[in-house]
Amino acid sequence: MTRHIRHAAVFCALLLAALLVNAARVQLVQSGSYDANPANRRGSIARYAQPRGDILVGGTPVTGSRDTGEQLRYERTYQDGPLYAPVTGFASQVYGTTFLEHAGDALLSGSDPLLSPFPLWNDVTHGRAPGGDVVTTLNRHAQWAAYEGLDGRKGAVAAVEPSTGRVLALVSSPSYDPGMLSGNDARAERAWARLNRDPDKPMLNRAVRQTYPPGSTFKVVTAAAALDAGVVTDLDAATDSPAPYRLPGTTTRLTNEGDGCEDASLREAFEWSCNTVFAKLGVDTGLSGMTRTARAFGFNDESVRIPFGVAPSTFDTSLDRAQLALSSIGQYNTRATPLQMAMVSAAVADGGQVRTPYLVERTTRKGGATVATAGSRPSRQAMLPSTARRLRELMADVVREGTGTNAAIPGAIVGGKTGTAQHGLGNAGIPYAWFVSWAQGQRDPVPRVAVAVVVEDGSARRGDITGGGMAAPIARAVMEAVLDS
Template sequence: MNSPLRKVSISVMVLFTLLILNANYIQVVRSSELRSSQYNTRILAEAYDRERGQIVVAGNPVAQSVRTDDALTYLRQYPQGELYSTVTGYYSLVYGNTGIEQTENEILAGSDDRLAFRRIADLLTGRDPSGGNVELTLDPAAQQAAYDALDGVEGAAVALDPATGAVLAMVSSPGYDPNQLSSHDPDAIRAYAEQLAAQDPDPRVNQTIAERHSPGSVFKLITAAAALEDGYTADTVVPAPQFYRLPGTTTDLPNFNREVCDPSGEQALIQALTISCNTAFAQLGVELGEDRVRAAAEAFGIDQGGFEMPLGVVESTVGDIDGDAQLAVASIGQQNVQITPLQGAMIASAIANDGELMTPYLVDQLQAPDLSVVDQTRPEVRGQPVSAGVAEQLQEMMVSVVQNGSGRRAQIDGYTVGGKTGTAQTTADADDNQWFVGFAGPDGDPRIAVAVFIQGGQGTGGDLSAPVAQQIMSAYLAAGGGG
């Protein structure tokens, strides 16, 4: 064989070898990826030919599939639109799944291993296959109250059952209509998605768990917990000057509006929390030391990594602290401290639950298409941030905040309410962010814990966030929640 033919033959052999290797790579290595891809039209057609299971709240579907006359047999619909979109997410031809639609996709699609016998029965009987249902923990009254109270503002609200960790309400505002992302019209889906993407923040982002912010004075609960665990009591008198010189600097830290916490320059710890005295808690944090403040924060779940419930929750963090000056500022919830609204609710929840922190969860149970239960969530203890005795003192201090201090607008007639407001500075040219975390219930029996975050706005956490929390807690308790 002459040289040119030999080169051609080798080239052909190399090409055939590469072709065979590529075919095997696609069929073996990438088969699972390609089979599950949202761009696989065969799989897409199969998915829309099967009735997807429902997402249910208090026995009513908040996401369901209805039969259509077009090429795709079933259309995903959300009967209450925006109200539950923070949790359900959407099921989209173009953008795939988000929220519970994504995390519980196998149950909803009917492909979960726990539904294997059902699939076999469908095959043998010729019955149309269908997906299972996901029953959420959300309380309709609390969810509606949170949605209504946040209308027109940018922020988020979360409510938990302190005794179990069940999520009672989860709303991110502004919201969006998942129906417009789950239609059968790709052009309309893309157009609506472009509208959402042009907003800041994008309404599709779940601010309750995916965004974190400086908590401001809410973090004083952590500093107070560290002090109480270290031997302080609610009645311990601490320095509370009008200004506190940050250690190693020439900078004086003022109180809110440069107010005087107490003419004497000192006050009881409970009073310092009641009026949210910056200088008292900044100095207290320095006296305790970084290790104790960090340990208290970590005990409540901060700097312990993200987790799933089953939606993914980003990690809350104290951040870097370089010296006592930064420790002082971090001790009042500024500097590099960043938490999610869910983390704020977890702090209030643990205090309300006698110091025991329960793991938050959104899914109560998973059901087969015949409504038989295939999985039930069992409440789990996440940790014990503080002792029962310390929790009792923190409860007393938080009740004082609502009865006598900055949280008065969270009061509910006939119930005991405790809380902590927060007003966190952002940038020099932006309004402060507003917080409220707290709990409510019959005396000695807190049944709901909440966190409300409002981005910007004119006022303080007591002015803006506390009334939102009051509406959520009041609606839940009035509907018989927890009783």
Template sequence: MIAPRARRINIPLRHVALMCGAMLFALLANVTYLQALDSERLNEDPRNRRTLIARFESPRGRILLRDGTVVAASRRSRSVTYRYRRVYPGGPLYAPVTGHFSLHGTGGLELAEDALLSGNDPRVRVRGLIGGTRDGATLRLTLDRGAQRAAYDGLRATGLPGAVVAIDPRTGAILAMVSLPSYDPNLYASFNPARLDRADKRLRGDPADPLVNRAVQRSHPAGSTFKIVTSAAALASGRYGPGVAVSVPASLRLPGTGTYLRDRRGAACAGGEAALLQAFRSSCDTPFAKLGIELGPDALRERAEAFGFDTDDLRIPMPVVRSVYPPATDDARTAMSALGGAGVRVTPLMMAMIAATVANDGLLMRPHLVADVRLADDTVIERAEPSPYRRVFGAEEAERLTGMMVAVTEPGGTGVAAALPGVKVAAETGSAGNVPLAEDHALFTGFAPAAAPRVAVGVLVEGGGEGGRVAAPVARAVIEAVLVGQAE
């Protein structure tokens, strides 16, 4: 009698036990899911305060210039909650490169190389476990202090927004990268919520966009600097050379339209014929528009894409917005695109890359900002090695383009303001359409010394007007700083 009753009593107990077992299994499964599969999402959730606090628990790696100058570092904080804060000794001078690291987000190199700087990169984490340290890795940049200062001061002297990029054409190392207006990243180092919020709202609401790195995050009409690409396509066709005569009409009717293109260079481009080199030196528009029509859209597009237009694969390590060569639907549009108009857009970095390609015999090296990565004990775990990015054309074509570009900075050329005593500077200037009723943008690209190039420069001054008048002096200052610095 007892056994049957016990069995009757155990039936509900068994049901309870099975239910508890199922609940326990569901709990364990959920914990496993959260820890193994969903941990990254939870860690990145802005409401996760523990993760945010942990990011300030240990010092991030430093960011140095190539001569060892510190431009970003971590210091002990007075905050009870956050142990370390980020400081930027260079302030606005290097802000477009370093970016900032704060409670309100991260930008620039601080974002692009966060894994290394924070110590979360596996190579850094393993060494940290062995050495008992949680410090992040140090980045040593390719930036040249003198070139960076010259670019910043030169651009600031114009009183206008813009950007400057300088590259060593032999290696792709970025020697200077400036964007104005800039900002002081130390404003983001505060742990005072109200103060930080005010600074962030002010900077993000500023119509001048000081948080934007104009060198790589914004593109502009290319203007006459694109004539280097058009000239490269003309030389590659075999039908043209620097001494070949081209038609230089004072005005040109764009095919299929009632619109006439009139040259703004006046007497220098007043009609008749001139050697291609002469038309390039004076930056005449009508002969290059005719060249574009004769070469055709496919030839121009092929050459532009060889330089890196219309690609998204460039990281320095920050991502770079694409430079654009738009579809040419008719001859009129092709004519204007040959002049850097009709939707052709470039970043200041691309402008410097175009000049660097000519300087390096047609071989474009991959641009980069980080020279090496070091652990806290100074062990190098990563070192940048010069690597080809694109073979654009051959050495012979580069030599002919160099001769044409050198003429631009000689008497009678549009870039004489970039000339240096005893140094042959190769260049092209430009002015590009801005918004209606506003002054054109001023552009310049070039390299020096022409015979043994050591620096290539791209300059954009928004609303600056003529590139030869406004942008060229900025480029000259940067080139001089690099050459003097390397001579010392």
């Protein structure tokens, strides 16, 4: 009998060992596949079992959480959803996350190990700390001024602080309410289908994910390249530029919108946006010089994140001389995001320094304790400081007495550059109206804001669509909002 008991005990021990081995296999080796299995809802239930952390603008949350009482308990809510949608993105129980909701998802959902004083214990218990908060760099008044200025028209606005790279406004229009996508019911499905069918693409972030021909606003880059290369040494000297200008190697003649551009000085050409002068300057500077300066400003950089990704602005590096002439006036296949052109304007305002743009000032735990800060940001020199000084002078002339007078702010120094970009087959599309600018208040030691505005569908006759007429007033409103705050 003792022998049979011993055999049974050994057999039970083997069964227990096999059970432990199998449990270890499931818990350690195969846990990843079980977690990733679409049928496993434990992760989703845990994710939505507590309120999500908030995204803050000016110290005030622009997001929230609503208790639904359902299995996926908390849904995301938004204050002024369309106003901040290009910044927050959406957090949907069905369609995932975008923009700051995506970039900060671990912190906002409470799964970031930095939120817990005992992260290893959380790994064992699969517990979650309360969601943290994301504090943005946005200026609430500037954001509203940009949104109100676009007034539903297709377009975008980006504003940055030149001395730091802080993003002060980021608006895309038309917009949408991300709260419509938060839940998992039929209403969210209908909203998703409607938004994706909309030909105006309200979910497209035109400020950072759409590139446009920058038109004459790119002449800031061309002027910087020509001045740095020594092609131009005197702002008031004649440039020996014919009008019209025959594109090199072709019979195509480039013309200007107005008269007085033949042999115009760089100051006059910049003030009145002479295509012929800048096309020739680009050719005289050469492809290598133009490419070097464009790259220094941020063109062809695919690594920009604020912290979500930004579409790369492009300057072609394999152009013939005729194509280079057109690229130097922001046409041909030169493309830029509004954020990139705000960076160009900011570099002029900041002595030639291009500051890396950023949208998150800091992240915090629910109680307000700081988790991480933006810290020091890398910068690069886009042009000589002397070149930046002369470009500030040229841009100030544009606003004082040139094509950008609609951007003038009493008591402030304002610099700007207008642009009207042709596009479409045979340039048949409605032109894009551009304006880039910077502003320095009466008591400010340095410029406080740089802005880029693009309006896609100006509601006017084609011949009346200009950057100075349509985009400059929006830029002025944004700059005034920053200076007044």
